[in-house]
Amino acid sequence: xxxxxxxxxxxxxxxxxxxxxxxxxxxxxxxxxxxxxxxxxxxxxxxxxxxxxxxxxxxxxxxxxxxxxxxxxxxxxxxxxxxxxxxxxxxxxxxxxxxxxxxxxxxxxxxxxxxxxxxxxxxxxxxxxxxxxxxxxxxxxxxxxxxxxxxxxxxxxxxxxxxxxxxxxxxxxxxxxxxxxxxxxxxxxxxxxxxxxxxxxxxxxxxxxxxx
Amino acid sequence: xxxxxxxxxxxxxxxxxxxxxxxxxxxxxxxxxxxxxxxxxxxxxxxxxxxxxxxxxxxxxxxxxxxxxxxxxxxxxxxxxxxxxxxxxxxxxxxxxxxxxxxxxxxxxxxxxxxxxxxxxxxxxxxxxxxxxxxxxxxxxxxxxxxxxxxxxxxxxxxxxxxxxxxxxxxxxxxxxxxxxxxxxxxxxxxxxxxxxxxxxxxxxxxxxxxxxxxxxxxxxxxxxxxxxxxxxxxxxxxxxxxxxxxxxxxxxxxxxxxxxxxxxxxxxxxxxxxxxxxxxxxxxxxxxxxxxxxxxxxxxxxxxxxxxxxxxxxxxxxxxxxxxxxxxxxxxxxxxxxxxxxxxxxxxxxxxxxxxxxxxxxxxxxxxxxxxxxx
Amino acid sequence: xxxxxxxxxxxxxxxxxxxxxxxxxxxxxxxxxxxxxxxxxxxxxxxxxxxxxxxxxxxxxxxxxxxxxxxxxxxxxxxxxxxxxxxxxxxxxxxxxxxxxxxxxxxxxxxxxxxxxxxxxxxxxxxxxxxxxxxxxxxxxxxxxxxxxxxxxxxxxxxxxxxxxxxxxxxxxxxxxxxxxxxxxxxxxxxxxxxxxxxxxxxxxxxxxxxxxxxxxxxxxxxxxxxxxxxxxxxxxxxxxxxxxxxxxxxxxxxxxxxxxxxxxxxxxxxxxxxxxxxxxxxxxxxxxxxxxxxxxxxxxxxxxxxxxxxxxxxxxxxxxxxxxxxxxxxxxxxxxxxxxxxxxxxxxxxxxxxxxxxxxxxxxxxxxxx
Numbered sequence: 001x002x003x004x005x006x007x008x009x010x011x012x013x014x015x016x017x018x019x020x021x022x023x024x025x026x027x028x029x030x031x032x033x034x035x036x037x038x039x040x041x042x043x044x045x046x047x048x049x050x051x052x053x054x055x056x057x058x059x060x061x062x063x064x065x066x067x068x069x070x071x072x073x074x075x076x077x078x079x080x081x082x083x084x085x086x087x088x089x090x091x092x093x094x095x096x097x098x099x100x101x102x103x104x105x106x107x108x109x110x111x112x113x114x115x116x117x118x119x120x121x122x123x124x125x126x127x128x129x130x131x132x133x134x135x136x137x138x139x140x141x142x143x144x145x146x147x148x149x150x151x152x153x154x155x156x157x158x159x160x161x162x163x164x165x166x167x168x169x170x171x172x173x174x175x176x177x178x179x180x181x182x183x184x185x186x187x188x189x190x191x192x193x194x195x196x197x198x199x200x201x202x203x204x205x206x207x208x209x210x211x212x
Numbered sequence: 213x214x215x216x217x218x219x220x221x222x223x224x225x226x227x228x229x230x231x232x233x234x235x236x237x238x239x240x241x242x243x244x245x246x247x248x249x250x251x252x253x254x255x256x257x258x259x260x261x262x263x264x265x266x267x268x269x270x271x272x273x274x275x276x277x278x279x280x281x282x283x284x285x286x287x288x289x290x291x292x293x294x295x296x297x298x299x300x301x302x303x304x305x306x307x308x309x310x311x312x313x314x315x316x317x318x319x320x321x322x323x324x325x326x327x328x329x330x331x332x333x334x335x336x337x338x339x340x341x342x343x344x345x346x347x348x349x350x351x352x353x354x355x356x357x358x359x360x361x362x363x364x365x366x367x368x369x370x371x372x373x374x375x376x377x378x379x380x381x382x383x384x385x386x387x388x389x390x391x392x393x394x395x396x397x398x399x400x401x402x403x404x405x406x407x408x409x410x411x412x413x414x415x416x417x418x419x420x421x422x423x424x425x426x427x428x429x430x431x432x433x434x435x436x437x438x439x440x441x442x443x444x445x446x447x448x449x450x451x452x453x454x455x456x457x458x459x460x461x462x463x464x465x466x467x468x469x470x471x472x473x474x475x476x477x478x479x480x481x482x483x484x485x486x487x488x489x490x491x492x493x494x495x496x497x498x499x500x501x502x503x504x505x506x507x508x509x510x511x512x513x514x515x516x517x518x519x520x521x522x523x524x525x526x527x528x529x530x531x532x533x534x535x536x537x538x539x540x541x542x543x544x545x546x547x548x549x550x551x552x553x554x555x556x557x558x559x560x561x562x563x564x565x566x567x568x569x570x571x572x573x574x575x576x577x578x579x580x581x582x583x584x585x586x587x588x
Numbered sequence: 589x590x591x592x593x594x595x596x597x598x599x600x601x602x603x604x605x606x607x608x609x610x611x612x613x614x615x616x617x618x619x620x621x622x623x624x625x626x627x628x629x630x631x632x633x634x635x636x637x638x639x640x641x642x643x644x645x646x647x648x649x650x651x652x653x654x655x656x657x658x659x660x661x662x663x664x665x666x667x668x669x670x671x672x673x674x675x676x677x678x679x680x681x682x683x684x685x686x687x688x689x690x691x692x693x694x695x696x697x698x699x700x701x702x703x704x705x706x707x708x709x710x711x712x713x714x715x716x717x718x719x720x721x722x723x724x725x726x727x728x729x730x731x732x733x734x735x736x737x738x739x740x741x742x743x744x745x746x747x748x749x750x751x752x753x754x755x756x757x758x759x760x761x762x763x764x765x766x767x768x769x770x771x772x773x774x775x776x777x778x779x780x781x782x783x784x785x786x787x788x789x790x791x792x793x794x795x796x797x798x799x800x801x802x803x804x805x806x807x808x809x810x811x812x813x814x815x816x817x818x819x820x821x822x823x824x825x826x827x828x829x830x831x832x833x834x835x836x837x838x839x840x841x842x843x844x845x846x847x848x849x850x851x852x853x854x855x856x857x858x859x860x861x862x863x864x865x866x867x868x869x870x871x872x873x874x875x876x877x878x879x880x881x882x883x884x885x886x887x888x889x890x891x892x893x894x895x896x897x898x899x900x901x902x903x904x905x906x907x908x909x910x911x912x913x914x915x916x917x918x919x920x921x922x923x924x925x926x927x928x929x930x931x932x933x934x935x936x937x938x939x940x941x942x943x944x945x946x947x948x949x950x951x952x953x954x955x956x957x958x959x
Contacts, residue, residue, distance in 0.1 A: 010926065017910070020911065021906060021907065021910050024645045024906065024909060025906065027644065027645050028641065028644045028645045028906065033647045034644075034647060034648060034649055035647050035648065036648045
């Protein structure tokens with residue numbers, strides 16, 4: 001290469017280096033150019049709508065199963081039984097936040113807005129079991145038993161009421177011995193009702209580990 | 213180059229640029245066969261990040277698949293979300309409200325800026341200048357703040373929905389976007405002064421891995437890699453989709469300004485210039501965004517008509533095309549994703565012949581590949 | 589040393605029975621220990637300052653948790669390195685693997701003994717000072733080659749070979765760029781070179797301003813020496829992002845610590861040499877430091893010297909965080925096609941200047957105009 005190109009090379013190298021060094025020098029001496037947030041003493045202000053950990057307001061939840069169906073990674077699991085007033089009663093509601101990918105589809109689809117995101121993002125745990133959030137603290141079997149009792153009581157009441165009604169009404173043409181249509185003994189009916197407790201819980205596959 | 217006499221035989225060395233390497237942009241394994249410092253063969257070995265995304269698509273519903281597209285190219289998650297949404301809408305012929313399309317364009321272009329920032333930052337870090345990487349990350353954090361305000365997450369946004377977007381822009385979002393653009397545009401000049409035209413950086417990139425235009429087209433390169441070789445093909449202009457025809461922007465093409473046309477420097481400069489064009493697009497979109505709904509009514513258990521569709525969109529790393537076959541049920545029958553990075557790797561072996569090991573790093577950086585896209 | 593030993597024996601009568609060579613040896617050991625402590629402290633604090641400067645330039649804070657403002661970070665790093673497991677790869681050459689860090693560290697530390705810290709503060713005022721430094725810092729090449737080979741790792745081997753080629757190539761411009769200072773002073777001893785820049789000319793007595801050729805010499809020396817010490821933009825042997833740390837990839841614990849410390853030691857040597865040869869060393873402007881009482885003179889000159897040397901170290905760090913790194917063939921091209929011809933031309937220029945102007949520099953000539 002010619003002498004001119006050679007010297008040009010040197011000059012260009014020096015000039016571009018100097019330009020770059022001027023920029024880094026400005027950053028080096030200007031104290032306003034620090035963008036570090038000293039966590040955990042300083043924290044980022046979480047904006048509205050941040051998709052943090054999930055929280056379900058159990059009192060509002062109707063156990064409709066929409067969140068369970070829509071979750072792409074099957075991290076929500078719930079068990080519910082039909083209660084005495086024909087509405088579903090939650091026996092257990094678990095979210096495995098270790099599995100959750102915070103996509104927000106479950107919150108979007110909840111019809112009663114009981115499931116929502118919280119601004120929480122810090123829950124380092126030692127075992128995976130700690131990452132399963134149980135929103136119902138009572139034992140599921142106890143709830144089921146209690147609901148079964150309630151249903152049985154309601155059924156008994158209903159049967160008793162029906163029996164009273166049947167006796168009160170002077171039926172025409174049925175003064176003979178009880179026909180097949182008349183209600184069976186109340187206890188048998190209640191027992192029958194109690195036996196068919198519908199448990200419409202859905203277990204995720206595979207079930208989350210409950211160790212820990 | 214080296215001249216060898218026959219009296220001194222040399223042996224080739226096989227080095228493994230393993231899945232764990234600081235500059236392979238992910239878990240890419242390259243098996244290098246070198247003669248000293250000169251590479252005779254560089255064989256990429258991909259698959260370390262395969263997560264069966266396409267198979268997962270057959271088990272979940274169309275709406276449930278959206279978060280998985282986030283993980284397809286996590287640096288340009290908005291683009292992948294919108295690509296999936298556009299594909300399904302094309303199949304089912306769903307009309308998307310205009311405000312939703314404008315919001316999609318805004319977030320896609322902002323994400324293009326942040327993706328190119330990472331490309332720029334990690335490329336300069338691979339070349340040894342550690343400072344621009346941190347400046348790029350600082351800018352990117354501001355974009356992430358905007359996205360956090362908009363959809364609640366900083367990396368895996370899950371923002372687009374079939375039929376629109378998940379939520380409207382909160383009050384203050386458009387003003388903050390404008391603020392960010394005003395802050396960011398002079399920074400591009402600062403980066404050019406700091407590193408882009410630095411003699412050492414130019415020397416590392418110029419005349420390295422020249423890809424002529426015919427080769428680029430023949431091997432299926434797309435996006436900045438294709439435009440760096442001088443081919444002015446940009447899906448946003450040549451096969452426009454969404455509301456892109458309404459915006460005025462240039463297609464950035466490599467010009468061979470510091471070496472040969474189609475070398476690493478051209479591909480790098482195309483990305484820098486594309487950031488400027490994206491800023492332009494977002495400014496126009498923010499100024500002209502109409503009011504209205506942001507989501508079309510789509511049935512909860514969405515069942516598109518039977519058929520197949522292919523939709524391609526311009527993602528920061530090339531063209532992301534999704535081929536979707538539907539059999540009328542709630543789950544897709546088959547979906548195949550064609551990503552820019554995967555096809556770019558096809559030219560890798562050809563282009564690295566005769567380069568030095570340090571240049572292999574430069575080539576990987578100039579292609580701006582990302583492994584989740586390659587391995588899916 | 590011998591003179592000091594003699595005066596010590598005379599001053600402290602109980603030592604009269606001890607043979608002189610023992611006292612001299614003891615004094616040498618004490619001096620070496622003092623220098624070692626200084627070197628290690630500088631290397632530790634230097635690593636912290638490097639990270640803080642990096643933080644400032646990169647719009648963030650450096651380490652600030654250990655001790656106020658992170659001052660004790662290097663102690664934490666040191667303790668961590670010492671407590672780490674000592675891993676030697678299975679098929680590595682054990683003897684060479686263990687030997688390599690010592691070569692590198694000795695190569696860097698042995699040059700500390702001729703650094704002129706102050707008027708009377710020099711561990712050994714060898715009359716071949718600069719020659720000695722050039723020779724001893726070449727030991728680093730052996731250490732790096734050993735490390736690259738003995739690690740039984742192709743990446744390390746590549747790093748070691750690159751390092752050897754680089755360091756050996758850049759020895760020539762470094763030497764050639766230092767010779768103008770030697771020519772002006774007329775001696776290889778570093779104290780003589782520093783004294784030749786003293787006097788009433790103040791700052792303009794520095795070799796930097798002596799003539800335009802020495803001005804360029806300084807920058808050529810600085811550039812070439814930055815390559816000698818494997819700093820970015822010449823840090824190919826340990827290119828973090830390409831060779832995954834090059835020749836010290838298999839080293840862990842305090843063995844890695846020795847490489848790391850040697851790098852900072854080399855940085856200080858470069859800074860000290862450039863200060864001593866071009867920036868006036870420990871000379872205080874417009875002042876003869878020798879006229880002060882022994883302790884104040886030494887303290888003042890030490891302070892001046894350290895300020896200048898640390899400023900040079902900071903400049904090296906500043907350049908390090910700004911520039912990308914050169915590829916190995918570009919590095920060699922720069923050494924042989926740019927630095928070597930330029931330093932030779934420089935040397936020729938300085939020699940001709942000294943011949944024509946009889947050893948006077950530009951400030952000297954201007955001063956003599958005014959009488």
